[in-house]
């Protein structure tokens with residue numbers, strides 16, 4: 001049930017009226033690709049009951065978005081198959097549409113929109129989605145409402161975005177109980193919504209059957225058609241939930257000490273959930289709920305919160321340090337990025353938001369001689385002098401993921417080995433978004449900008465090129481971690497790669 005307390009998550013996408021004569025309430029899924037733990041869906045159900053109209057849930061996949069490839073298309077289509085199953089089990093009317101060379105979104109969408117009384121959609125603050133929502137608001141005849149289901153605390157409840165995790169953390173802690181108590185529905189149901197049986201289903205909907213995915217992939221244009229899906233990397237909610245279950249048993253108990261260790265995938269201790277979070281196949285709220293309830297020694301309730309640790313990155317959520325450490329990443333660090341985009345819609349995805357000390361450092365060292373300079377193509381092909389960096393780049397290209405510690409090193413070195421900070425930013429943005437399943441996300445930008453000093457402090461001694469920006473090296477990574485199994489894993493991937501890049 002939608003609680004009034006969550007109205008703060010809803011904002012108007014235009015100033016048009018509710019069309020009383022419309023046939024249905026339309027929820028257009030563009031980001032929260034799931035049938036549960038979803039405030040947009042909860043609010044849509046609420047409106048369908050209020051206006052006594054059927055509810056139609058429409059999900060779309062656009063084909064040639066920036067950085068699109070069969071890799072991301074398949075992940076999205078597998079997601080739709082799971083959502084179709086969940087929708088049918090719960091009794092929702094669900095119309096998924098996948099754009100192909102034969103049938104474009106602009107061909108099908110107007111016919112669906114014109115029959116709506118109100119359109120509700122997901123308020124995802126990054127990539128092409130904010131501009132897309134604006135366009136929908138303009139072409140619609142009826143009211144558009146945007147709902148924020150991005151995290152556990154409503155983004156609108158913060159007065160602004162924050163430049164440091166330590167500034168956001170106490171505010172997030174203050175909002176946590178209220179937000180936790182008003183989480184979205186675990187099992188929303190369409191009871192008491194008027195029946196939609198008489199509605200005419202549009203043509204050319206996707207069947208939601210896995211066996212139809214290959215033929216659809218062949219009919220979809222993309223920016224990088226040669227970038228194939230990673231074998232064994234499945235999209236969809238089922239796989240996300242499977243990974244969550246595995247993480248609770250095998251990763252979380254070791255998280256605070258071992259999350260940074262670069263290892264082969266079967267031995268890593270972080271959750272690997274970022275692609276599922278990015279595509280909205282799993283929600284932060286359900287992960288938080290599962291994690292807080294996972295320690296058999298603690299019967300967690302909001303009373304368990306330890307307010308004497310307010311604002312600290314340990315001790316606040318739970319007596320178990322692994323749980324605190326994980327929730328600090330999932331909530332504080334993730335929300336920094338979402339807030340940046342939500343509160344600064346004019347932010348143009350560049351170095352402009354760096355703190356002054358970082359801008360000054362980069363400027364002072366702009367003319368420094370670089371020990372190595374590589375082009376984007378050389379970075380992309382992983383042919384630098386540094387085998388650890390090359391391994392991280394190959395992991396990204398071949399598996400669509402990159403381990404967090406090495407991702408930081410990967411970013412730092414691109415800054416050091418590029419001709420200018422601006423060139424480095426462009427290379428990082430492009431490689432991250434093109435290959436990473438979790439790319440094109442607010443966290444892509446906070447991660448990349450962190451490498452340039454954002455959300456960080458000045459470090460000493462001052463160094464060439466980076467100045468006071470935190471320095472990282474492959475040498476210290478190899479001293480800190482046992483990298484041999486990781487490097488062997490990457491070599492084994494390289495041997496079986498189909499990608500022409502490494503042939």
Ligand SMILES: Cc1cc2nc3c(=O)[nH]c(=O)nc-3n(C[C@H](O)[C@H](O)[C@H](O)COP(=O)(O)OP(=O)(O)OC[C@H]3O[C@@H](n4cnc5c(N)ncnc54)[C@H](O)[C@@H]3O)c2cc1C
Pocket residue numbers: 259270271272273274275277278329330331333334337402403404407408411432436438439440441443444445446447448450451
């Ligand atoms: C250069 C660079 C680029 C990055 N690009 C992306 C990106 O495109 N998409 C992306 O989701 N993350 C990005 N990150 C942040 C981080 O690397 C990933 O979120 C994390 O490695 C995902 O792995 P996981 O799901 O196993 O994380 P876990 O450790 O299991 O954490 C759970 C979740 O918390 C969030 N999280 C964890 N660490 C961070 C962090 N440092 N900052 C923000 N959120 C975090 C993620 O949503 C993650 O899925 C980037 C970091 C760097 C340094």
